[in-house]
Amino acid sequence: MKQLLLSLLLPLLAFGTEVTLERVPEDGVQPQIVTTSDGTLHLVYLKGDPRGSDVRYTTKKIDASSWSAPRTINSKPDTAVAAGTIRGAQIAVGKDDSLHIVWNGPGGKNQPSPLLYTRSVNRGATFEPQRDLRANTEALDGGASVAASAKGEVFVVWHGAPANATPGEINRRVFILKSTDNGQTFAAPKIANADDPGVCACCSLKTFVAPSGELLTLYRAARSMSQRDIVLMTSRDGGTTFQHRDVGPWAVNMCPMSSASVISAGSKTRAAWEAEGKVFTSLLDATSDAISVSNDKARHPALAINSGGETLVSWSIGTGWQKGGQLGWLVLDSAGKPTSTRGIQPGIPVWGFSAAYAEGEKFVILY
Template sequence: MRTARPNSPRPIRCCAAAPFWAAALLVMVLLASALASTAQAVAAVDAPAVKTLRVPDRGIFPQAAIDSRGRLHLMYVKGDPMAADAYYVRSDDGGATFTKPIRVNSGPESVIVTGTVRGPHLSVGRGDRIHVAWMGSSKAEPKSGKLAPMLYTRLNDAGDAFEPQRNVGAGHPGLDGGGSVAADADGNVYVAWHAPAHPGKSEGEEGRQVWISRSQDDGKTFAPETAANPQPNGVCACCGMRIYCGDKGRVLILYRSASQAIHRDIQMLVSDDHGKSFQVAVADPWQVATCVMSTAACTSVAADGGRSLAAAWETTGQIRVALLTAGATKPTVMMSVPGDGKSRKHPSVAANSRGQILVAWAEGTGWNKGGTLAWQLFDAAGKPIAGESGQAPGIPVWSVPSAVALPDGSFRVIY
């Protein structure tokens, strides 16, 4: 009788299981690929398009803005940089095409852009009316004796020409670095500049003051100028400045002070009473014994209805960025643009409806020397977004970049 042997397990053959493991591996690979594609798609959605545009008609010193209807308004300069003309165009398709140019200055060759700190500024006001202010050239009218005047004009009611230019700083002429203009949706228009406190007297940079002239009727009339800086600390003579309107009567001024010849700090002045009084929100120090010929920029952050402001300026050859939230008198974020770029100057800043902020600037520019365009994208918290930066060659002599955010969240940088 044969003794029964216990049942022995059959050995598992790898070849029999191969289809199962191969299928599982294939599923894992496909899943990983899908996740990667999804991540890339999300990143693509989160990172808006940044498109660069050249200034039309080979112009320089672009100044761009977006109005309440999403239209792009652009001003640029042509001609002799010591005695040039400014031109205005509009685009209804994000910069793909522009209208026929309209000359801004009624007096020919009354614009100066030499030094890059003296060009005209543009702002959009009530009813999407365009307002422009600039430092007059030696050929400019109306004159202020032998001192450079602060000139202003606005687009007429028909929108087909600019009104005759006016000198809104007759009481304190003597610009060196250029002035600035800001307008809001309530009909307020502000023109700011720096000039000697006592015209005609030789008091140097420490005797210069920031002045502001205000209009409450869309620029039809202006009140006499008043001093804006609460504590006189001089002004870096050949540095530009910027004025900007925020929400609910908030007005911001950026300028560079000059005391004891070496203290050339950026001063951020903030007003919450329509520019009647200001307090210092930022004093970003820089000890340097020469005029640095810097400019500054500011914009509203649309994600919170324009109540917050983003500003940018140059310090020690780098670009600094600050976020000022609604009602705050000090920035919630202040940092330098990342990277190892050298000689970074002339920033422009724009913010889209998601709160993302684009900062563009020039690198390597100097006296009678062009340079390179560079930019960096920041998230709504003010943190740089990795991989969302770029460069493009070809910023002309005496020119700057100008950044805007379109209604779809994308950005345009005009240079």
């Protein structure tokens, strides 16, 4: 009888992936995590006045008990923006485990907001002085993004307006800066959506170099006041030409101040975004359908993939302007199907959201 009982319990005990929760060091907000080839986690987040924050940086080896002592990596103090939740630092790993970080800086009266960038070519030991890459573009608002490849390509992507453009979302464009020398220099900004204009002003975008080498960018369009679809923009030739397709339709007459997430494992790339007040996720291929993984009032998704091929999706619930909320999460199995491993936890701070990473088969959510 004991043997039969044990055999019935074992599948239940084995079912359900472990998910642990952890606050961002220093009670920071807007965490972003990448992993270098040696297994080190590199975490950036914002700390300080919401309108004049610092970008903080710390590292941890997988399975280590604590993060390293955090340090500030913006060379000029108080030059990051936490207000709005979508203008914080984004980080990418490039050639030889170089680190590339971009963030929106605060503007002022008659002073446009800068697009700030720094890099480390020694795996985070030191960071270069920050640079403003905005060039002659205007109206920087929603957060920028950065992607990098092992070949030394670095792509900085943001949306704004060409110089002297007529104000309005329909005149906003997605701009791309490309470096072929690992971020040492960049070519002039290039408009990537000239044939499909209109970008939602205060939503961030997400760019990513897929294992195939394709440059993928998710952004929220604004072709009209009542249309806010998520667009997947793909470049198969290193940022020379671009193709577009809608992946997340949403007919709404407002700017949702949203963000998106992208991650790869093997040859598959998965994205998550907000539409209709819910978080959706899908593989970024021609045949996969998007599925909703949340209830209402969900936003700011994050993704992680564990050693078993499972995917964790986490998100914020009920957050808004100067308003914190709850953390939600769900684990998808290796086939991308929702499992029973899900949860809700209070504690997302004002201007905060979550990030996630895997330790073997276990997931950790930072919030």
